[in-house]
Amino acid sequence: MSLLDKFKQKDKVALSKIITLVENQSPGYQNLLAQVYPDTGKAYRIGITGPPGSGKSSLVDRLTFNISNQGKSVGIIAVDPTSPFTGGALLGDRIRMQNLTTLENVFIRSMASRGSFGGLAKTTKEVSLVLDAFGKDYIIIETVGVGQVELDVVDTCDTTVVVFVPESGDSIQAMKAGLMEIADIIVVNKSDREGAESMVFELESILDLKRGKIGWEYPVISTQAVNNIGIEKLLQKIFDHRQFITENGFFEKHRKEQIKSEIKKLIEHKLKEITEKRVEKIFDIEKIVEKVLARKDDPYSAAERFLKEANLS
């Protein structure tokens, strides 16, 4: 039986293998994706992001248990930032999710962000398609929110949950602003900590600027993931958000936009490859660099010349 046949018969080993092929962008992986594509589009994608140490893993853990208990299947993609020095994961907190592996309808995959500097692993979107095709009802993408990555999460997920903990410091203040912009739901985790109440108050007042625009409430929810407090409420708000975006058409609109940008990105990526080759063929790039360095040429004129010579302008 082929790998794809096994996959279609819900073989977990086949699922793992296909994810690895996609993650490594092995030869033929796009063909594989094209083949599973007809089975996608059914899963609902939840993004969980926030600063390191905010307890995202515990929260994902609890949410998954809850969803699983309702008879729904869950695929988790946990994106670990890779340390630039060791090449390994920066945070060792995935171990907390081990108890989930005993659940039949839960599948967990850790992905390293591979030096893309906090960035969502490049193939996260594709891996979520594989989990979708496998038949998962929910896909939870967990990632550390330290920059550009959060925008990628939003682009991939239907509902984005941003997790904060009562913590002070100028650095966190700046991070907060960016994270708040992408949140559909805000969680204050470890809400038994000092400063939790005033944090909720602060977040509420920032969110007032955002509220009322589209009719979504942007709720702030206090949780204590390790004590299983506030999880049901959070899940209910996720379901509410799903209903909200489904009813008003945001869901379909967003999915369409994603497909459009995906097609464009694929084309651009291929064009980039083609360009690389043509640049090397048509252009003696090293010689031009020497000339530009000596200020006998400039990058703008060089680019124009290339496009003309390659009949692309």
Add this chain to the structure above:
Amino acid sequence: MSLLDKFKQKDKVALSKIITLVENQSPGYQNLLAQVYPDTGKAYRIGITGPPGSGKSSLVDRLTFNISNQGKSVGIIAVDPTSPFTGGALLGDRIRMQNLTTLENVFIRSMASRGSFGGLAKTTKEVSLVLDAFGKDYIIIETVGVGQVELDVVDTCDTTVVVFVPESGDSIQAMKAGLMEIADIIVVNKSDREGAESMVFELESILDLKRGKIGWEYPVISTQAVNNIGIEKLLQKIFDHRQFITENGFFEKHRKEQIKSEIKKLIEHKLKEITEKRVEKIFDIEKIVEKVLARKDDPYSAAERFLKEANLS
């Protein structure tokens, strides 16, 4: 007299106007850059980055005074993260640099990061070229290090200084790792604060992993910018680093790489524009999106078809 003529006669108003044209990517700005390009390549670029609140502005202030006193001219580009809610700058600390404006050989330009989410303003590299062509001996690019932005700084600058302050919290720990990777020189500012000594110790031990590879010492320098302590030492280390990279050829190698990637980026950018137009012309993209959404088509096959139809594959 034309704007360019005035610019060449060191007219500061003309400089400001040209920077604005470049920053807004006004029609013809690339032509303008091509025209000033022959006069570039003389300025030395220093990048200053770090978490918000680490005192980067004060540090830049002091460094600039020092360099200016040595009879050298300085151009400062201060990149302000734009608040996603207000559209204004997140941090209001630029005001500290006002006293620099009285110096004849110093020019300051603030740039907003324009919602690129902490990203270095897109045209920072181009603006630094304008300052270079104007004849500035040093260009200091100051930016908040909250993500992808730092990699951009490295790519633009010859020497990168990362500024920390004694501050705790998990979020900062994670940020630190990424920032340390790009640093040529590390500063512990506000070194009179509690925890400064242990921070220096910690940074030193992390840096030991990096040291010895290329022969650069990666110094950690304690400063108190507001009290003008440690600034001369920092400046000396910047000069040392300049000498180091100049003598071993890293400087020229880096500049060549920048030119190469700049040409490629310009080509890719134009190709993207061309693709956009062709996609609209050849492809009924909306119709394809509908079909993909209905799972009667998939993005991978659609992209392949486009490239074939456009004779690009």
